[in-house]
Amino acid sequence: MKAEFIAVGTELLLGEITDTNGAFISRELARVGVDIYYRSVVGDNRERLLEVLDAALHRADVVILSGGLGPTNDDITKQTVSSYFGLTLEENPEAMANLASYFSSRGRQMPEVNRIQACFPKEAEILKNNNGTAPGMFLQRDGKYVFLLPGPPREFEPMVKESVLPRLSSVTGTQLFTYTVHTFGISESALYEKLRDLIDTQDNPTIALYAEPGQVRIRLAAKAADDGEAKAIFLPTEKEINRRVGKYIYGFGEDLTLSEAVVQKLIEKKLKVATAESCTGGLIGKMITDVPGSSAVYNIGYVTYSNAAKNVELSVSKTTLEKYGAVSQQVAEEMAYHLKKKTKAHIAVVSTGIAGPDGGTAEKPVGLVYVAVATHDGVKVEKLNLSGNRDRVRTLAAKHALWMVLSEARAYISE
């Protein structure tokens, strides 16, 4: 079963807002075995909407439109789709009662313009919207399924789950399951080289790579009757991936961030982490505390942005700072060593580097970052040569620091 999605709205076309409904509907439809091969964005314009609708209805079994169901003159989706099928709009008494009660329950008078939102072709099914004034509409015509949904994501998303998925899964009877392996520290192309044969030949599960800064997700997708069957399909592939690239894997599961993996492992091992940041300026702390419950593993952090702060707060010696410079292996080592000593955390993690765009030299270019961890086992430093803008350098440095914390936490054996 094939579907198309059309986002309607001049504000989308002008780039004033970004369409997120398209990505959402794609993910949700995949779960019930419906594939989307095309998505479009078109303005609130009758002729252009008709053209896109016509093309979609020729290619697909299901067409889902979002937006243009509001009360103003700009909003023409319902009128245009109805007229495409030769249907006329009539005021629906039940929809009108719902609309009136929506306003009265909020202590507001219903503006006259909203009346159009209660008008539908009598051939259509009205889809309830619990989060706004515009009901959706479902039409079965000429063997095609057409859904009209409101544009705002907080109205659109629940309606997809409540009104679209049940109707489609009852037709397809299939479900797609996904499973994600999260990696850090290996590039997409290097990962591709290592998994190429699996990626290119397997079709249940399929394997795909998705890169973001420093991280690549390996996504497995399987068609299966139920969760148990899906797990059985994933298992051999998961094992093979683990065998080949296990040392880069930080976790498994749909939306697991590196921060979450770190905090979970620290909780599991009952360890505390402390931070001292120079070039990352608080980002490592921010990432740790992105995770609810991180207060169990994180008490204290420092942003030692100046040399003086490194000396006063972390006892990095002035001699070391002068001799090697703030961005050096020696300073990173001293920061980590003294941070651990001062805070008594099990793992102390620090950063010092040149995030750019200025401040680089031939010897110490922008992107040079030292990250270090100290445990009761001693201090480890890594020298990173990162590329990209300031934001990217800082993000990669902070993630690398978290990765080192995770490695230490995994290997941690109490004194």
Next chain:
Amino acid sequence: MKAEFIAVGTELLLGEITDTNGAFISRELARVGVDIYYRSVVGDNRERLLEVLDAALHRADVVILSGGLGPTNDDITKQTVSSYFGLTLEENPEAMANLASYFSSRGRQMPEVNRIQACFPKEAEILKNNNGTAPGMFLQRDGKYVFLLPGPPREFEPMVKESVLPRLSSVTGTQLFTYTVHTFGISESALYEKLRDLIDTQDNPTIALYAEPGQVRIRLAAKAADDGEAKAIFLPTEKEINRRVGKYIYGFGEDLTLSEAVVQKLIEKKLKVATAESCTGGLIGKMITDVPGSSAVYNIGYVTYSNAAKNVELSVSKTTLEKYGAVSQQVAEEMAYHLKKKTKAHIAVVSTGIAGPDGGTAEKPVGLVYVAVATHDGVKVEKLNLSGNRDRVRTLAAKHALWMVLSEARAYISE
């Protein structure tokens, strides 16, 4: 002049990532007088890409594609577009040299698969990519302009500005100038009420509002022959906006962040800021140090996530912590007072709150945050009742803290 945009990528079509390039290109093309009437998303599939490309070339003068320029077998955009025009790919020596040096400068061996990224039709112009391995491509054929750009926004966006806009504006000869007034602490609807008559009636410059968490941008857009004329068109509107909502304005200029406004003002006034963060966990420090040159105004910050850290590092009394709790006006006050005293910064800023999703009570619900600043003039605390998820609560709290720093810096008179 009409353009279409095609985002290519199965990961987009599956909803794994959200296309933001579409909204970006729409905004940017508007500046040079080029309108987009259709945008599409299509997978890495030759037949479907050809179909969408063909439809676009029949409707538009300019077609811009993003994605599918990577090194793997999935990436077929360049091959498909070239074959549509009957052109063949050849290895380009200059592109190959650039690619090789990209890898060698990062101390990495070029994987063999990347070689395809240096292959282009000899009829095409190669567009430089300073942020990745995939160069773009520009083709002028049959009176149409076709641009191929890489998919990742950090590569795509600079290439639009460097390679697409100059080529198109030289053809259209028109330019749209924009000017942005940045506000904090007033909602989009409240701002709309105050500026309604201007927004609804003016057409050169037009006025539009764009909301993001805590902030609203007021964007003026003018058609003008040159920069000087544009400035003259903007001036009366800018003055009127300033008169009506001046107290919410943190700055002027295209991409000015609140952090940048804060750092600029601190530099101008030769002031230092120090941070101590509880619920924001390093985010305020991160935001300050997002700005290049922030080391001139920021030496030291603390993440005092536990009560013990607030007591040990910031001398918040145990009695206060026990009596009022960590999330209280009293603790925020003591944190700010002692932070200023300890660091000798001109402005000390702190946060303490409940970011959620857990930890709220009837008395102290999720979203309750105290932010405080201390200067030689004393301590000011603000109590915030923020709504939204953990990320939003923390972001709003950190921005509010920065806004307080900006207010103090503006009003600062030396002792």
